[in-house]
Amino acid sequence: MTGLARTPIDDVTLRLADTAAWLTTPLMPEDYLTLINPLWSSRELRGRVEAVHPETKDVASLVIRPGRSWSTHRAGQFIRVGVDIDGVRHWRTYSLSSAPERGDGRVTITVKSVPGGVVSTHLVHRTTPGTIVGLTRPEGGFVLPEPVPSRLLFVTAGSGITPVMAMLRSLARPGEMPDVIVLHSAPTREEVIFGPELRTLAGRFPHLLLHEQHTRSSGRLNLSQLPDLCPDWPERHVWACGPTGMLREAETYWREAGIADRLRMEHFRPAVTTSAAGGGGHVRFLVSGREADADGATPLLVVGENAGVLMPSGCRMGICYRCTGRLRSGRVRDLRTGREYGEEGELIQTCVSAADGNVEIEL
Template sequence: MTTTVPRRPQKASFRTRLLRLAETVTTPLLPEDYLDLVAPLRSGTALRGRIVAVRPETRDAATVVIQPGRGWRGHLPGQYVRLGVDVDGVRQWRAYSLTSVPDSQDGRITVTVKAIPDGKVSNHLVRRVRPGTIVQLDQAQGDFTLPAAAPERVLFLTAGSGITPVMAMLRAGLADRADVVLVHSAPTRDAVIFGAELRALAESGGLRLVERHTDVEGVLGVDELAALVPDHLDREAWACGPVGMLDAVEGYWSANGLADRLHTERFRPTVISPGEGGTVTFTGSGVTVEADGATPILDAGENAGVLMPSGCRMGICFGCVVPLRQGAVRDLRNGDLTTAVPGDGVLVQTCVSAAAGTCDIEL
């Protein structure tokens, strides 16, 4: 006969018991929530960064210095990072070029932001954010970078904040390895981001700098490049700036059969035109519905058979928050618009948000 002896329950470890006790006294928060307050940059958590300083560059641009958390894997000059910034209680995601050299001694990274009219995040970062603020981070992305072996001759065509990814390349010592020409457009001399640094680099022989001040000289046309840089088509070229400029540059290089020698960076190619109501696509479910401007997205999704997370249905508990991948929604409580282009991943409350044009919801 076989006798079965009941297994004696193992005692929980001291650490496990301590955590259980902590959970009982911190409910409804968990101990991890308090750790986020005292050590937000620790390893093993979502990647974050702490803003260390904000340095003005021009009247409407500033460099934001960030100490990233331990999970940061570094970047290449020319890449960008997506920041998640809490503005008026709503987390917004935006992509900004990294302007710091890789692997700096202090481990810090920088992005340089130009405030744009009605830009919720850019104006917040340039004018309102304070040192000590915690931001969310993604890992560096983008292929607007130099090859491992830099070309002998390089041409940069930039305008406005399009100088930011190029500045990282210059700071990383490109001028020591290549013959560099930079053609940069800005409304005025004072509006040139990194103007003093660029001019000093040019004076030292590090590059040839051509400035175009558009308020006085007008917008630079691609047909003017031959006079400004006679060998421009013989150089490997990188261009970053407004959509109209990039369209013209791409057309010009293609017409000359040299499209493979041109590299461009486009951050926000999509234009959002808010309206009243529109087509809502639930990307994970593959469901598309037409919704009017008064119907919460939560209701529109449920009526179409989409499994929607929800809670109080009053905009209080945040149980219905999901990413808006692109498009526009309107807050039914106050009429505020929230817009996103691909890559933003802005979070919205579906129970109090209605379609304000075509929008894609990640569900």
């Protein structure tokens, strides 16, 4: 037998654990500990909301203390958050807006309440300190490399500033801020998420230039303005996050300049052509036992999340192939192209596929 020899203390510990398990059967000792503190669970990662800070009239940052199995994130990554509403757990994906270097063991997500958004409205307007939420570990590749380039450009709009804010907070160390330009669009000055903090950072660091485009008074930010706003833009490493139209324009702009490798983008939703919608139908999620009626224009990823299914997801754009599920019956339609597809046992991309009739998925 190989390995380290057991000591008398090890034997006593094992016997105590066995006794505790016997006394608490059918539950485990951990089940009782999590009744005292839900964050102690090692089987299910949870977090406790400790504060809710309004950012604008429809945006709030939630300060969350994660449980013990949390792993440190990288600036720009996202997590999925599980929220119980009327007895159903809904999962949504949010970027982390806090820097990894934050020293109090807490993280923040910043959520924009959207019309008809069940989860976003609940988080922004109804969540109170003490609320327990489900969490997943940090994911995503929209991050700063090591070492950090000496010249950076961030192009953001609306809530696209949230992952970039985590990067700026991480970079904002005394005497160490690299040369950074932030081009950010929002309808008005008051609707700039993190507006006061962004302006304070720009005042503190001479190498941080902030340009705010207030679209209601000045129109949308056009990339033809780029040479004036950032004359050395071809030489900078770029992170862009915002609406699909803005990202498409950026992708074309950098590709035609022959420097597409300098551009990193984060998408919040797929580029869907609603004219390509399917007929809709009843969707059964076989593993979770959830069911829902779906129209032909809503991605199955969203249908599942609304039904309380913890759906695998990544970019949510049909690019990374992580938003997948195995089709057991029925047909689906690709919302980007209108193509109907799907055979029994085939992996489908739930983020860009809608039901075209009744569907069963192994999720």
